[in-house]
Amino acid sequence: MDTDVLETLKLALDGGGVTVPETGDVLFLRAEPGPAIPLLPKDRLTCQQTFKPPYEALAAMGLTLLPAGTETFTPAELTLILPPRQKDEARGLYARAMLSAPEGGVVLACLPNTLGAKTAEKTLGEIAGETESLSKHKCRAFWARKDSATFNKTLAEAWVAADQPQPVADGAMWSRPGLFSWDRVDAGSELLAECIPEDIKGMGADFGAGQGYLSKEVLLHCPKVKHLDLYEAEHRAIACAEKTLEGFENVTISWADVTRDVSETRYDFVMMNPPFHVGRADAANLGQSFIQAASRALKPGGSLYMVANRHLPYEATIKACFKQFEIIEDAGGYKIIRADRPKRQK
Structure with a gap:
């Protein structure tokens, strides 16, 4: 503030x-x-x-x-x-x-x-x-x-x-005013969902899960996913995510600050569309802190999938936190990054 x-x-x-x-x-x-x-x-x-x-x-x-x-x-x-x-x-x-x-x-x-x-x-x-x-x-x-x-x-x-939770985007998710991209599916999240491989498996996490759109898409199209944990710091999104994911039993939705509240070395994969604004100004440090949290939360052989606006400077942080990474898609002003094998910080 x-x-x-x-x-x-x-x-x-x-x-x-x-x-x-x-x-x-x-x-x-x-x-x-x-x-x-x-x-x-x-x-x-x-x-x-x-x-x-x-x-x-x-x-x-x-x-x-x-x-x-x-x-x-x-x-x-x-x-x-x-x-x-x-x-x-x-x-x-x-x-x-x-x-x-x-x-x-x-x-x-x-x-x-x-x-x-x-x-x-x-x-x-x-x-x-x-x-x-x-x-x-x-x-x-x-x-x-x-x-x-x-x-x-x-x-x-x-x-x-x-100002109540309501279905939006032709029922693709539930949302409410004030949430990120509240009345439509965010184009970056949609692109990220398309880029996550359908054979991804194991325990996964959605950092900054918002209304649950990304998690829903992964659970619909990636049958080998055992369980998804959704973490979201804005409590107004929690009820929306619960409605978006209604009917899915292999999910847990938590009100949490992912930079502080997530267990270490737990997940096979983490996916995220991290926040990058404070007020009207870009604040790349928010996304950088999400990347660092993901590297801590992943198992040694785990993978991070994330979307970011093309101009945001995340590559140096990813290189410091992961042994390898690549930009697997670059379209519409967004970049999709996959990073593998988190480095353990000494």
């Missing part, structure tokens, strides 16, 4: 227009560690987070956390939100916050201007009525007070209904 966003959120609470209530619960949706946390009453604060790394960071701070799958909330006098980028997902979060807020409760959110903060304030106003805001650090904090006379409950409920 952009530190400027967290600083601006702090300013809103520290004399900027939003008062931390002296009594009553405080709820922090999509919470992340940052300078606003110390301003909130720890004994009355409950945090919600669906992404595993910040969830674990908040837990390490001793904060109270809702189960990651929680989507209905008890009333809170103050609700803070760090909104997601995707429009329908963000609308669903604003709507859930306003629906659960008591009369007079405040919902406060903050975004960078470059991610449409002014538009986001208008979005909150569509269901809440009047909003207020402050701008600092090229970010905007904005808030609304629950007033049943102006609250558009019907629209809020419609926004919640739109």
